[in-house]
Amino acid sequence: MNAKAEAGATGLDTAKLAAAAVLLVAGIYGFYYFAAYSTLLRVGGLLAISAVAAAVALQTEQGRRLWQFTGNARTEVRKVVWPTRQETLQTTLVVIVMVLILGIVLWLFDTILMAILRFLTGQGG
Incomplete structure (x- = not known):
C-alpha cells in the first residue's frame, strides 16, 4: 500500500515541480522582457515569483525532505563547539x-x- 501511495504522489509531485520550473522560467523571461521598467521593480517581481515557485516546490515530497534536511542541519550547527x-x-x-x-x-x-x-x-x- 505504501508503494501505491508513493506512486500516486510522484505524478503530482512531478507536476508541481514542473509548475515551479515554469514559474521560474516565466519570472526570468519577464525580468528581461520588461527591461524598460525600473530594475527595483523587476527584481522585486522576480523575487516574488521565485518565492511562489519555491513554495510550490516545497509542497512536494522532495521539497519536504529538503526542508527537513535543512532543519536537521541547522540543529547540528547549533551543537558545534566553535x-x-x-x-x-x-x-x-x-x-x-x-x-x-x-x-x-x-x-x-x-x-x-x-x-x-x-x-x-x-x-x-
Missing part, C-alpha cells in the same frame, strides 16, 4: 607560518635543483 577568537588567531598564525616555511623550503629546493641542472648541462656561465 573555537574562541584566541584559538582561531593562533591556528591562523600557525597556518601562515607553516605556509611561509614550506614556501621557502620549496624555493630552496628549486634553486638547488636549477643550479645542479645548469651545472650538468653547462648553461650556467
Whole structure:
C-alpha cells in the first residue's frame, strides 16, 4: 500500500515541480522582457515569483525532505563547539607560518635543483 501511495504522489509531485520550473522560467523571461521598467521593480517581481515557485516546490515530497534536511542541519550547527577568537588567531598564525616555511623550503629546493641542472648541462656561465 505504501508503494501505491508513493506512486500516486510522484505524478503530482512531478507536476508541481514542473509548475515551479515554469514559474521560474516565466519570472526570468519577464525580468528581461520588461527591461524598460525600473530594475527595483523587476527584481522585486522576480523575487516574488521565485518565492511562489519555491513554495510550490516545497509542497512536494522532495521539497519536504529538503526542508527537513535543512532543519536537521541547522540543529547540528547549533551543537558545534566553535573555537574562541584566541584559538582561531593562533591556528591562523600557525597556518601562515607553516605556509611561509614550506614556501621557502620549496624555493630552496628549486634553486638547488636549477643550479645542479645548469651545472650538468653547462648553461650556467
